[in-house]
Amino acid sequence: MPLTDLSKLPPLPIPLEQAKRIAAYRAVDENFDVKTHKVVGVGSGTTVVYVAERLGEYVDKNTNFVCIPTGFQSKQLIVSNKLQLGSIEQYPEVDIAFDGADEVDESLQLIKGGGACLFQEKLVSSSAKKFIIVADSRKKSPKYLGYNWKKGVPIEVVPSSYVRVLADLQNKLQCKSASVREGGSAKAGPVVTDNSNFIIDADFGEIADPRKLHQDIKLLVGVVETGLFIDNAEKAYFGNSDGTVQIQQL
Ligand SMILES: O=C[C@H](O)[C@H](O)[C@H](O)COP(=O)(O)O
Numbered sequence: 001m002p003l004t005d006l007s008k009l010p011p012l013p014i015p016l017e018q019a020k021r022i023a024a025y026r027a028v029d030e031n032f033d034v035k036t037h038k039v040v041g042v043g044s045g046t047t048v049v050y051v052a053e054r055l056g057e058y059v060d061k062n063t064n065f066v067c068i069p070t071g072f073q074s075k076q077l078i079v080s081n082k083l084q085l086g087s088i089e090q091y092p093e094v095d096i097a098f099d100g101a102d103e104v105d106e107s108l109q110l111i112k113g114g115g116a117c118l119f120q121e122k123l124v125s126s127s128a129k130k131f132i133i134v135a136d137s138r139k140k141s142p143k144y145l146g147y148n149w150k151k152g153v154p155i156e157v158v159p160s161s162y163v164r165v166l167a168d169l170q171n172k173l174q175c176k177s178a179s180v181r182e183g184g185s186a187k188a189g190p191v192v193t194d195n196s197n198f199i200i201d202a203d204f205g206e207i208a209d210p211r212k213l214h215q216d217i218k219l220l221v222g223v224v225e226t227g228l229f230i231d232n233a234e235k236a237y238f239g240n241s242d243g244t245v246q247i248q249q250l
Pocket residue numbers: 043044045046047048099100101102112113114115116117118121
């Protein structure tokens with residue numbers, strides 16, 4: 001079946017969703033090579049929903065690419081779009097990966113993990129030859145990370161270490177504030193990740209040197225991974241609700 005013509009997409013009721021969809025569809029069409037890309041990473045979040053949807057349009061009897069999930073939701077997206085599901089253990093070398101982001105700076109450094117997925121996302125994206133970001137235009141930072149995304153850097157930690165990590169973030173790394181993410185009305189107590197860990201959100205204000213901050217956090221005992229994705233993405237697609245897309249690349 002031919003791909004849906006981008007100029008003939010049925011309108012979505014919410015403008016923000018249109019922005020996400022056009023970014024995702026353009027990113028797939030312009031970067032995914034169905035002939036050579038056999039292992040494709042599929043990230044997590046609300047924007048990547050449209051990546052999986054578009055990848056699903058590429059499936060026919062002649063295609064044989066496998067999709068690697070970055071968590072439970074991602075796995076569901078792969079299955080529901082009738083894509084072939086694989087695992088990073090089976091396919092440790094990924095040809096291309098697509099994912100959303102919470103903020104993207106001018107050097108394509110990222111904050112991710114706003115939806116509590118970050119460890120598997122980093123495992124897959126850093127195993128990929130090409131890593132493409134899909135987002136709506138609110139995610140583009142005018143300069144530093146932390147300018148738009150005010151909730152803090154998501155950090156995945158081993159549950160038993162959370163008190164120690166909270167203290168270290170404040171005493172050793174002088175973060176402004178840090179707290180364990182709570183499930184709110186959806187769950188009493190902390191959010192538990194797909195890897196059975198906790199998420200700490202640590203506010204460092206605007207981050208001038210995300211690489212150094214990532215390294216410093218990573219050294220704290222109990223930290224599994226940070227939501228700072230450094231030198232990982234090569235291109236970002238930012239969609240607007242009017243159907244335009246801004247592309248940022250190094
Ligand atoms: O934890 C969630 C992931 O890092 C998402 O990719 C990120 O939060 C962006 O999600 P969305 O596309 O929903 O804005």
